[in-house]
Amino acid sequence: MCRTQxxxxxxxxxxxxxxxxxxxxxxxxxxxxxxxxPLLLLAATLPxxxxxxxxxxxxxxxxxxxxxxxxxxxxxxxxxxSPDLRLALGTGFLGAYTTFSSFMVGASMxxxxxxxxxxxxxxVGSMAAGVAxxxxxxxxxxxxxxxxxxMRLWFSETEEELVDGGWDERGALGDAxxxxxxxxxxxxxxxxxxxxxx
Amino acid sequence: MSSSFLAILSVGLxxxxxxxxxxxxxxxxxxxxxxxxxxxxxxINVGGSFLLGLLTTALIAPAxxxxxxxxxxxxLGGYTTFSTxxxxxxxxxxxxxxxxxxxxxxxxxxxxxxxxxxxxxxGLHIR
Numbered sequence: 001m002c003r004t005q006x007x008x009x010x011x012x013x014x015x016x017x018x019x020x021x022x023x024x025x026x027x028x029x030x031x032x033x034x035x036x037x038p039l040l041l042l043a044a045t046l047p048x049x050x051x052x053x054x055x056x057x058x059x060x061x062x063x064x065x066x067x068x069x070x071x072x073x074x075x076x077x078x079x080x081x082s083p084d085l086r087l088a089l090g091t092g093f094l095g096a097y098t099t100f101s102s103f104m105v106g107a108s109m110x111x112x113x114x115x116x117x118x119x120x121x122x123x124v125g126s127m128a129a130g131v132a133x134x135x136x137x138x139x140x141x142x143x144x145x146x147x148x149x150x151m152r153l154w155f156s157e158t159e160e161e162l163v164d165g166g167w168d169e170r171g172a173l174g175d176a177x178x179x180x181x182x183x184x185x186x187x188x189x190x191x192x193x194x195x196x197x198x
Numbered sequence: 199m200s201s202s203f204l205a206i207l208s209v210g211l212x213x214x215x216x217x218x219x220x221x222x223x224x225x226x227x228x229x230x231x232x233x234x235x236x237x238x239x240x241x242i243n244v245g246g247s248f249l250l251g252l253l254t255t256a257l258i259a260p261a262x263x264x265x266x267x268x269x270x271x272x273x274l275g276g277y278t279t280f281s282t283x284x285x286x287x288x289x290x291x292x293x294x295x296x297x298x299x300x301x302x303x304x305x306x307x308x309x310x311x312x313x314x315x316x317x318x319x320x321g322l323h324i325r
Contacts, residue, residue: 065281096216103280103310
């Protein structure tokens with residue numbers, strides 16, 4: 001009885017998370033689809049543009065990498081962003097807005113067309129810039145949070161006034177774990193979790 | 199209702215299903231894989247690259263182009279993700295898991311490219 005109840009609750013939780021992911025994914029896929037043609041047309045007007053190069057996917061993936069750096073960076077550095085919002089914007093919107101499959105197939109098509117140099121630049125450049133922009137988004141979020149804290153410090157009489165308004169102080173000091181990621185960086189917590197499950 | 203409105207709506211719905219499938223895959227794998235390497239994202243991205251390669255060469259008849267857009271741009275576009283890959287690589291590097299960060303970035307691109315080529319090749323032969 002108790003176990004069934006717990007299972008039902010966890011199923012409801014998963015469905016709730018799924019709904020937020022679906023909503024974000026719907027908007028993200030539409031944003032990518034709608035931006036693709038205008039981006040290609042815009043790129044074609046630039047001097048030195050190569051016909052047939054996937055500028056649309058390049059732009060979309062890099063802006064999405066910066067966006068996720070901002071979002072998860074803000075959360076990890078102490079800004080209270082609810083799990084629902086993280087799922088809708090991170091896993092849903094940015095996850096669906098950016099795409100890896102078109103990146104890979106686009107690069108292989110460049111290679112098949114004999115544009116190996118372009119393909120290599122596309123592969124290495126996208127991946128390096130993606131990680132660099134995720135890092136830049138993280139740093140930007142950190143600077144914004146720090147700036148906000150400084151401002152509030154100047155305008156508030158006491159230190160205590162800072163602690164309010166959905167700001168996770170624990171996160172500000174260290175790292176708030178992001179459960180949406182498919183990685184387990186907190187090994188100790190993972191072990192405890194595994195123990196608890198047994 | 200214009201056909202382009204319907205096209206946008208259907209790509210959005212397929213993308214939502216792709217994102218939902220990714221979420222469920224991550225949930226399922228994360229319960230079983232408790233190591234720092236982001237295996238779920240890696241499998242999703244490499245598998246999705248293979249499937250997109252397959253669709254690209256298998257569905258080339260004019261009547262199939264709508265389906266190809268729906269599955270390729272919509273579903274697989276929403277299923278695979280570049281933003282999570284970028285952030286997870288950065289997160290690994292930030293926690294001094296430098297080798298895993300390199301493995302994630304290089305491993306995703308190399309395996310994804312191989313998978314895409316395999317899909318493109320297979321699509322030509324099963325068509």
